[in-house]
Amino acid sequence: MELRTRALETILTEKGYVDAAALDSIVQAYESKIGPRNGAQVVAKAWSDPAFKQALLADASKAVGTLGHVSRVGDHLVAVENTPQRHNMVVCTLCSCYPWEVLGLPPVWYKAAPYRSRAVKDPRGVLADFGVSLPTDTEIRVWDSTAETRFLVLPMRPEGTEGWSEAQLAEIVTRDSMIGTGFPTTPGAPS
């Protein structure tokens, strides 16, 4: 694949379609500007600021757009809130749609057949693969990202985090907790 990739890049640059430096710059931008820390900041802010949380759930694109310190999102972000009654989980059965701007590039498992095939039919079984179990009466809502809407799960704030700063809270927000296949790190537990 390495040679085949290099061959295509050679053709595209020789034909004047792209600058190799522009490709370098794209890779660098992905490596430095996007990642789950952006989403973690959004979640921490929602946990700390009830007005922001309300705005996030009403229009996530707009609310996240007000936070200058995270990368800009487009118009199609929807935040879905976990509660004691309902757990949300996000998948893309048809390809690998994922909220890059707030979570970075998707992990391999998110793009692979086991998750894409089973998440909509056996979400509890999939959660078990992650070592996650939910009460048997909790509703599980699976969001299949079949269009350009992107979903961000707002996990429940763990107990024992009263009085924490947004920066402290952001530290415990895991990527998987924002996909719905995990929880935030429990305060005090070994990570």
Added chain:
Amino acid sequence: MNGVHDMGGMDGFGKVEPEPNEPMFHTEWESRVLAMVRAMGAAGAFNIDTSRSYREALPPEVYLTSSYYKKWLLGLEENLIAKGYITTAEVAAGHAAEPPKPLKHGKFTVDQVERIMVRGQFGRTPPAPAKFKPGDRVRAKNIHPTTHTRLPRYVRGHVGVVELNLGCSVYPDTAAIEAGENPQWLYTVVFDGAELWGPDADPTVKISVDAFEPYLEPA
């Protein structure tokens, strides 16, 4: 198309295996493939729906045995060859041999990188009022287009409830085949697990898809 990419509800793929401390890219070529796809898309060689349709059209055995970025590379090659930007002979030789085909937005250069790090906008002016509203019962049509579509097989023929009106958006089914943006209303439609998977399904599970209006009929 009813391809292997449409895998919601299929069995037999095994356990989900998260990789601890997974790197953003496992090898350098993966990052170059990502960059080439983004750059050529931004330069106007293809739209995102066309790009997806070429990956879906890979032979099933190739699709199922290729990594994500390998699928991206193979789909990109096929797409660019089909659109006349490169030739099969050039791919085989690893060098340009033919004159370039003009790109809609011109050469992709460094100053455009910031622009592509912001997500594209797919909302469009509605050509007609929305046919459905939140709370309406709708059936996903039993349709099987042989070209690109975003209505997964596992919901076709089943009844759900409209939960959100997501506005009017570029229609992937026509955009993918370069037959125009053809904007359509888009809805989040929720299905009970038992409606999709039968009476033995977990009663606590609900599944939603985002469905364009032409995919739906009143129920």
